[in-house]
Amino acid sequence: MYxxxxxxxxxxxxxxxxLADRRRxxxxxxxxxxxxxxxxxxxxxxxVMSEGSLYDRELAALAIVQARGDMIExxxxxxxxxxxxxxxxxSKAIDTSAMRVxxxxxxxxxxxxxxxLLGPTFDYTHRLLDPELAxxxxxxxxxxxxxxxxxxxxxxxxxxxxxxxxPDGEMPQDHVPGDITREPLEFPMARDIRLQALSRGDEGxxxxxxxxxxxxxxxxxxFVGEIRIGEVELELDVPELPFAAPLGAVRVTECQMVxxxxxxxxxxxxxxxxxxxxxxxxxxxxMAMALCDRALRAREFGEDVVxxxxxxxxVISHSDNVQATGFVEHLKLPHYVDFQAELDLxxxxxxxxxxxxxxxxxxxxxxxxx
Amino acid sequence: MRGQEARDQxxxxxxxxxxxxxxxxxxxxxxxxxGLPSQAELLRGPETGLVTLRxxxxxxxxxxxxxxxxxxxxxxxxxxxxxxxCYALGRDKQKAKLAAIxxxxxxxxxxxxxxxxxxxxPLRSALTTAHExxxxxxxxxxxxxxxxVRGED
Numbered sequence: 353m354y355x356x357x358x359x360x361x362x363x364x365x366x367x368x369x370x371l372a373d374r375r376r377x378x379x380x381x382x383x384x385x386x387x388x389x390x391x392x393x394x395x396x397x398x399x400v401m402s403e404g405s406l407y408d409r410e411l412a413a414l415a416i417v418q419a420r421g422d423m424i425e426x427x428x429x430x431x432x433x434x435x436x437x438x439x440x441x442x443s444k445a446i447d448t449s450a451m452r453v454x455x456x457x458x459x460x461x462x463x464x465x466x467x468x469l470l471g472p473t474f475d476y477t478h479r480l481l482d483p484e485l486a487x488x489x490x491x492x493x494x495x496x497x498x499x500x501x502x503x504x505x506x507x508x509x510x511x512x513x514x515x516x517x518x519p520d521g522e523m524p525q526d527h528v529p530g531d532i533t534r535e536p537l538e539f540p541m542a543r544d545i546r547l548q549a550l551s552r553g554d555e556g557x558x559x560x561x562x563x564x565x566x567x568x569x570x571x572x573x574x575f576v577g578e579i580r581i582g583e584v585e586l587e588l589d590v591p592e593l594p595f596a597a598p599l600g601a602v603r604v605t606e607c608q609m610v611x612x613x614x615x616x617x618x619x620x621x622x623x624x625x626x627x628x629x630x631x632x633x634x635x636x637x638x639m640a641m642a643l644c645d646r647a648l649r650a651r652e653f654g655e656d657v658v659x660x661x662x663x664x665x666x667v668i669s670h671s672d673n674v675q676a677t678g679f680v681e682h683l684k685l686p687h688y689v690d691f692q693a694e695l696d697l698x699x700x701x702x703x704x705x706x707x708x709x710x711x712x713x714x715x716x717x718x719x720x721x722x
Numbered sequence: 723m724r725g726q727e728a729r730d731q732x733x734x735x736x737x738x739x740x741x742x743x744x745x746x747x748x749x750x751x752x753x754x755x756x757g758l759p760s761q762a763e764l765l766r767g768p769e770t771g772l773v774t775l776r777x778x779x780x781x782x783x784x785x786x787x788x789x790x791x792x793x794x795x796x797x798x799x800x801x802x803x804x805x806x807x808c809y810a811l812g813r814d815k816q817k818a819k820l821a822a823i824x825x826x827x828x829x830x831x832x833x834x835x836x837x838x839x840x841x842x843x844p845l846r847s848a849l850t851t852a853h854e855x856x857x858x859x860x861x862x863x864x865x866x867x868x869x870x871v872r873g874e875d
Contacts, residue, residue: 407775407791408812438771440793440809445776445785452853454860462867470863496858506781520780529776529785543779544786551788585739588773592797592807595731598739599773599793600811606781629777629788 375420389413398603398632399423403673404430405533405552407602407631424554428674442529444587444596448606448629449506451582455633458507459576460610466504471581472633507578508608508625517610517623539665543649546668550644551630553671555637561661562643569659570647573612574626581605581633605634609642618654737828737842738821742810744845746817753820756840762798762823765805768815770794796822804829 376383390397390409393416400412404427412430419425455471458464470476511517521543523529530545537549550558565572583603587596607628615621626646628638647661648668660666670676741749753760772790779786795809796818806826808818824841827833 402789405789406772407789410813411792434772434790437792438769439790440771440773440795442774442787443776443791445778448777448781452856454856455863468865469860470865471860472863494859495862496855497861497864498858499861499864501857508781520778520783523779523784527784529787531774531787533774533787533790544784547777547779548787548789586773586775586791586811588793588809590807590809595735597807597809598735598742599791599809600739600742602775602791602811604777604788608781625780627780631789 375418384417386410386413386417389416395633396421396423398634399555399637400426400430402631402634402637403427403552403554404434406430406434424673424677428677431674441588441590443599444589446584446586446602446604448580448584448604449504449509451504451580451584451604451606452601453504453580453582454603455581455635456504456578457576458578460578461507461510464507464510466502504580506580506608508610511577511610511623518619518625521625521627537668539668540651541664541668543645543652546648546664547627547629547641547645549668549671550628550641553641553644554673554676555634555640557671557673557676558640558644559636561647561667562640564659565643565647565661570650570655570662572624572626572643572646574643574646575610575612576639577608577610577625579605579607579635579638581635603632605630605632605638607635607638607642609639609646611646613653616654618652624649624653734825734828737838738808738825740842740846740849741808741817741821741824743849746814746820748845748848749817749820749824749841752841752844753824756836758824758827758837758841760820760823762800762806762819762826764796764819765799766795766797768794768796768818768822770813770815794818798822798826800826800830802830 390413393413396416397409397412400415400423401407401409403423404412404415406412408430411433412426415426415429415433416423418429453466453469453471455473456466456469458468462468508517508520512519523542523544527542527544530542530548532545532548537545564570566574581603583601585601586599588599590597605628609626609628611624611626613619613622613624624646626642626644626649628641628645630638630641644661644667647659648664650657650662655662657663770792771794773793774790775788776785777788778784791811792813793809793811794813794815794817795807796815797805797807798819799805800823804826806822806824806829808821808825810818810821824837828837828842
């Protein structure tokens with residue numbers, strides 16, 4: 353039976369206006385502008401774009417403010433907004449070898465065409481808090497070096513020349529890329545669909561799973577073949593133009609993980625690969641995604657599925673933090689009737705238990721009552 | 723003739739790419755400075771929607787869907803009859819409308835040179851400067867490996 357209970361309207365309205373007040377905080381402190389968030393909390397904005405699965409900096413910044421900096425709430429807001437927009441189509445596949453590279457490192461080759469470009473990285477910083485930032489000091493312009501533009505082939509292409517690494521992932525000729533925003537998840541799933549789910553998956557969840565593979569749960573001996581961050585041009589085929597419509601450029605992070613593989617009944621010894629591609633500058637996420645992608649390919653390589661990171665249904669069903677937070681957080685909403693039913697059930701079970709365990713006691717009680 | 727048509731298409735696409743990558747503010751400023759006409763009939767939009775961005779497995783393999791991006795599009799017709807289009811990342815409707823008008827003007831042989839010189843060329847030059855600046859800043863972080871000599875000789 354469903355019993356409707358009314359009575360929360362005033363409390364809810366007042367709670368929301370209190371939320372608006374607390375969100376704004378002390379009025380003597382200037383309100384944040386979206387451009388400040390876009391420029392100065394750029395990696396937080398990138399995370400919201402990546403897990404919100406919507407590339408739009410201003411919207412992500414707005415979501416961060418509205419959520420008071422709660423990233424999962426902000427991601428939820430962005431996901432909800434997405435559903436209000438019509439879909440124009442699927443872009444042509446981006447070409448990451450033509451990226452305007454802002455960072456590119458390889459842990460497998462020291463000297464590679466295009467070189468190692470550190471870019472704006474936290475690596476090699478001392479992780480000491482900088483009190484000067486608290487004062488808002490002026491920052492010097494970065495140094496520049498004038499060089500000829502150099503081609504920067506993907507490291508995977510270099511390794512491929514020796515024939516010791518598997519090729520880029522192919523799907524059957526007539527395969528149409530799956531889309532988890534259109535069709536419900538079904539297991540087992542093709543790699544392209546897994547990658548879509550991983551790319552919008554929760555960074556913390558994927559990081560923990562990736563870490564677990566390094567610690568021995570589905571160990572797969574990874575090396576970072578390459579990480580590259582930068583802008584790629586986006587194009588869309590539309591019927592009204594005789595060429596693909598150029599849309600502008602988006603910043604993405606790509607990780608090519610290279611994994612030693614000693615061979616199995618299905619495949620010879622070689623280097624296998626895991627792939628990560630995410631919106632914005634998010635290399636931790638791209639690396640975690642690549643580790644999980646490789647672990648989830650266990651069956652394809654005839655490896656035993658023994659660890660959580662290899663369990664496709666487990667990983668993909670739990671990687672979406674909007675779904676996860678929805679189900680966990682719904683527990684705090686009123687369950688009064690459910691709980692009354694449970695209470696009644698437990699009372700009856702307890703009575704039956706006691707009757708079974710000590711009939712003598714129950715008899716005593718009955719007699720006492722009489 | 724066919725060669726000319728292909729060249730025109732390449733140039734038109736390049737102009738559209740420049741408009742799509744430029745900021746709405748820059749386009750409005752140059753538009754006003756050049757005194758370009760902005761009368762046009764809106765045939766569609768400007769309207770904002772989603773484009774699903776595709777990547778390739780391993781960088782060059784089979785395509786997969788990565789996530790969506792906001793895109794705003796507009797289609798306009800000039801009094802002289804040319805129909806122009808714009809598709810651009812983001813939600814700037816004013817920019818989409820002006821870029822569609824620019825595309826239509828570009829197709830008018832009497833206007834093309836003016837649109838290229840007064841609008842597209844300065845936008846392109848600003849984009850190139852910005853890209854070169856970033857490339858130079860990135861190049862300064864390139865690792866120059868050197869070998870430490872150890873032992874007697």
